Every structure is written in C-alpha cells, then in structure tokens.
Amino acid sequence: xxxxxxxxxxxxxxxxxxxxxxxxxxxxxxxxxxxxxxxxxxxxxxxxxxxxxxxxxxxxxxxxxxxxxxxxxxxxxxxxxxxxxxxxxxxxxxxxxxxxxxxxxxxxxxxxxxxxxxxxxxxxxxxxxxxxxxxxxxxxxxxxxxxxxxxxxxxxxxxxxxxxxxxxxxxxxxxxxxxxxxxxxxxxxxxxxxxxxxxxxxxxxxxxxxxxxxxxxxxxxxxxxxxxxxxxxxxxx
Amino acid sequence: xxxxxxxxxxxxxxxxxxxxxxxxxxxxxxxxxxxxxxxxxxxxxxxxxxxxxxxxxxxxxxxxxxxxxxxxxxxxxxxxxxxxxxxxxxxxxxxxxxxxxxxxxxxxxxxxxxxxxxxxxxxxxxxxxxxxxxxxxxxxxxxxxxxxxxxxxxxxxxxxxxxxxxxxxxxxxxxxxxxxxxxxxxxxxxxxxxxxxxxxxxxxxxxxxxxxxxxxxxxxxxxxxxxxxxxxxxxxx
Numbered sequence: 035x036x037x038x039x040x041x042x043x044x045x046x047x048x049x050x051x052x053x054x055x056x057x058x059x060x061x062x063x064x065x066x067x068x069x070x071x072x073x074x075x076x077x078x079x080x081x082x083x084x085x086x087x088x089x090x091x092x093x094x095x096x097x098x099x100x101x102x103x104x105x106x107x108x109x110x111x112x113x114x115x116x117x118x119x120x121x122x123x124x125x126x127x128x129x130x131x132x133x134x135x136x137x138x139x140x141x142x143x144x145x146x147x148x149x150x151x152x153x154x155x156x157x158x159x160x161x162x163x164x165x166x167x168x169x170x171x172x173x174x175x176x177x178x179x180x181x182x183x184x185x186x187x188x189x190x191x192x193x194x195x196x197x198x199x200x201x202x203x204x205x206x207x208x209x210x211x212x213x214x215x216x217x218x219x220x221x222x223x224x225x226x227x228x229x230x231x232x233x234x235x236x237x238x239x240x241x242x243x244x245x246x247x248x249x250x251x252x253x254x255x256x257x258x259x260x261x262x263x264x265x266x267x268x269x270x271x
Numbered sequence: 272x273x274x275x276x277x278x279x280x281x282x283x284x285x286x287x288x289x290x291x292x293x294x295x296x297x298x299x300x301x302x303x304x305x306x307x308x309x310x311x312x313x314x315x316x317x318x319x320x321x322x323x324x325x326x327x328x329x330x331x332x333x334x335x336x337x338x339x340x341x342x343x344x345x346x347x348x349x350x351x352x353x354x355x356x357x358x359x360x361x362x363x364x365x366x367x368x369x370x371x372x373x374x375x376x377x378x379x380x381x382x383x384x385x386x387x388x389x390x391x392x393x394x395x396x397x398x399x400x401x402x403x404x405x406x407x408x409x410x411x412x413x414x415x416x417x418x419x420x421x422x423x424x425x426x427x428x429x430x431x432x433x434x435x436x437x438x439x440x441x442x443x444x445x446x447x448x449x450x451x452x453x454x455x456x457x458x459x460x461x462x463x464x465x466x467x468x469x470x471x472x473x474x475x476x477x478x479x480x481x482x483x484x485x486x487x488x489x490x491x492x493x494x495x496x497x498x499x500x501x502x503x504x505x506x507x508x
Binding site: 051053075076077080081083084100102103104105106107109110112113115116117128129130131132133152153154155159162163164177180 | 390
C-alpha cells in the first residue's frame with residue numbers, strides 16, 4: 035500500500051524557508067500531524083545550524099539538508115562527513131562524477147541527491163550561462179545519468195523532467211521535485227521556471243515533492259496539504 | 272606602496288581546511304603574525320558555524336566565507352543576508368546573472384565573489400559535464416564578465432586564467448586565485464588541476480592567493496609564508 039515504502043506523510047517535503055529556528059519550529063509544530071519530512075536550506079541552516087536539524091530529527095521527522103554543496107571533491111567529501119550523526123536523511127550536491135563520488139565516499143548514512151540544473155534556469159539561460167544549444171532536459175538527463183552511475187541515491191529534478199528521466203534512466207533511484215504549486219491557485223511562479231502540481235509530478239515519476247510557500251501562505255494549510263496528499267495518493271494508484 | 276590598498280599580510284588568504292574550531296584557532300594563532308586573512312570553507316563552517324568566523328574577525332583578521340552558494344536567486348539572497356554583522360569580508364557564489372545579482376542585492380557589507388569554474392574541472396570535464404567543446408578559459412572569461420556586470424566585486428579564478436581575465440575584462444574587480452603551490456616543492460596537485468605558484472598568480476593579475484595545505488604541511492610554515500610573500504612583493508613591483 036506504500037509504493038517504494040514511502041508513507042504518504044513523507045511524500046511532501048516541506049521547505050522550511052524561514053530565517054530563524056523559532057519560526058521553523060513553529061511551522062513544524064503546526065504541520066507535523068500531516069508532514070513528516072522537512073527541508074532545511076541555506077537560509078535556515080545559516081540561521082540555526084545543526085541544532086535546528088537535530089530538533090526536527092528528534093521529533094521523529096526526516097530532514098533533507100538542501101545546502102547544494104558544489105566544491106572540489108575533497109571539500110565535498112569532508113563537508114558531507116560533517117553530517118555524521120546529525121539526523122540528516124538526504125543531502126544535496128551539484129557537480130560532476132568526482133564530486134558526486136566524493137559525497138558518496140564520505141560513507142555516512144545519508145542519501146546523496148544530485149541537483150542537475152536549478153529550477154530557476156530556463157531554456158534561455160542554457161545558451162547564456164552554459165554556452166549550450168541543447169535543451170535543459172537533455173542536460174538534466176545526461177547529468178542525472180552520470181550522478182546515478184557515480185552512486186547518487188536520487189536526483190533533484192523539476193516535474194517537467196521527471197518523465198523523461200524515468201523513460202531514459204532505469205533503476206530504483208529517487209526523484210525529488212521542487213517547484214511544486216497547488217493545482218487550485220494561481221500562486222506566483224517566483225524564481226522557479228519549471229513548475230508543476232504535486233499530482234503531475236508524482237504521475238510523472240517523482241517520489242517526493244518539495245513544497246514551501248504555497249503551504250506556508252495558505253489560509254488553511256492543513257486542508258491544502260490534505261488536498262495535495264489526496265492528489266498524490268490518486269497519482270500513485 | 273600597497274597596490275590596490277591591500278597589505279602584504281592580506282595577500283595570502285590561508286585556507287582553514289580543518290574539521291574543528293579548535294584546530295582552526297590553533298592554526299590562526301600560529302600564523303597570525305604573518306597572515307591576516309583566513310578562508311572558512313564548507314568543512315570548517317559546518318563544524319564551527321558563525322562562532323569560529325566571529326572569533327577570527329574579533330582578532331582583527333578578515334574572513335573569506337567560501338560556501339560557494341549555488342541555489343535559486345531568492346535563496347541565495349536570503350543566505351547572503353544571514354551574513355550581516357558576522358565579520359565576513361568575502362563570500363563566494365556560483366551561478367548566472369540573477370544569482371550574482373541576488374547575492375549583491377542582499378545589500379550587506381560583504382563583497383560577493385563569483386566562482387566561474389571549479390579548479391578541479393579540467394578540459395576533459397568540459398565536454399563531459401557541460402557538454403561543451405569550448406575551452407575552460409573561454410567559459411571562465413564569459414562567466415566572469417557576466418558576474419562583474421551583475422555587481423560581483425571579484426572573481427575566483429585559477430592562476431592560468433587570471434591573465435586572460437585582465438586582458439579581456441577591464442575594471443577594478445578583484446581576482447582571488449586558489450590552487451596555489453609553493454615554487455620550491457613538488458607538492459601533489461591534489462584535486463586541483465589548474466595550479467600555479469603565488470608569484471605567477473600575482474604577476475598574472477591575481478590580487479589574492481588562497482593557500483592551505485602547503486603551508487599547513489610545511490616543516491617551517493612561517494618561513495614558507497615569508498618566501499611566498501617575498502615572491503608576491505617582487506611580482507607586484
């Protein structure tokens with residue numbers, strides 16, 4: 035009843051995009067009846083460091099530490115090594131094979147997720163920043179393939195790219211999809227150019243969806259979560 | 272007598288690549304008679320967070336916080352915003368124009384340095400990871416140009432690329448060069464593929480050089496620093 039052994043209350047990873055441990059704790063307490071997986075990104079980690087991660091983990095929740103390490107392999111290995119025993123389930127890294135391998139070689143009980151192309155990059159950025167004429171999706175697939183081959187447990191990829199990843203890359207790797215918006219609102223797209231709804235993402239092959247602002251800003255967050263979880267459950271059938 | 276107003280004892284930024292605040296403090300105490308600028312990277316920041324940065328800054332030294340932020344613009348802006356009042360002089364980011372602009376827009380008194388291409392990337396990685404046939408140096412120049420135009424105060428670039436940056440990009444931006452090895456040893460190249468000596472880097476247009484292991488592992492670190500500083504002073508004339 036739980037595809038891939040992932041309970042429904044872990045499918046939505048709530049992004050704690052706040053600037054203090056106090057605000058993060060308030061949000062966790064408000065949402066934890068329904069959500070058991072939280073993302074700690076750069077902002078909150080800088081504000082609260084490991085104590086806030088530990089606080090979340092000690093309440094029995096999982097933590098995705100989304101620091102997007104992108105440094106030379108030896109530094110990434112040592113950085114990931116610092117996560118030992120800190121209650122982290124997922125950690126994110128950018129980079130090519132030696133970087134992903136270094137993260138995996140840190141040899142700790144944390145799953146390494148590779149970021150392929152940030153969701154803020156659209157097609158027009160490919161030529162400008164990467165100097166490429168290829169499509170975003172092609173770069174995502176190629177980087178994902180190399181990351182999985184290098185030992186990554188999963189890929190952070192937009193909902194638009196997940197279906198292609200599932201088609202072109204076999205194996206039991208995870209897909210985590212940020213840039214999710216509720217189906218029912220016209221919430222702004224913010225910085226994220228490649229966005230879908232939770233149901234679309236899961237149907238397209240995502241295992242987890244990352245949602246922050248839409249839930250935080252909702253008048254009735256719990257009811258929005260329930261709607262999204264129903265949508266996810268339906269998509270998994 | 273001090274080109275660009277940078278004292279000689281700030282030209283070498285010592286990389287505190289250690290895994291505890293205690294080790295970092297020991298190194299700072301050992302070197303601070305000669306070096307007044309320290310780099311705190313991912314490993315040490317995860318181990319010691321802002322208290323270790325503050326400790327260094329309160330001894331009157333400068334700090335380059337080398338966390339290489341690479342996330343969507345809004346997240347980078349909020350992350351850089353967390354550095355307010357923390358004693359940081361330089362912070363590093365990866366990324367395209369919106370990301371660099373976001374870091375600058377955080378509007379705090381910290382200089383934003385853009386990483387162009389990690390020194391662990393060699394020519395053979397360009398095709399494999401970026402899908403490019405262009406040379407590393409071309410990508411470095413193009414990314415540097417865009418970063419400077421977006422408000423970055425400087426560029427992190429290897430000593431091999433600094434001369435080309437100075438030739439092709441006008442302005443008073445800073446160049447900070449990692450991957451430095453002493454002229455007099457055959458120290459291993461480690462992960463860094465594009466390396467030069469301190470004198471070569473400064474002659475080629477670098478303002479600062481980042482040095483870690485060669486000084487840390489030297490039998491006589493102070494004498495090695497003095498040699499490197501003489502080399503730098505000569506190159507500046």
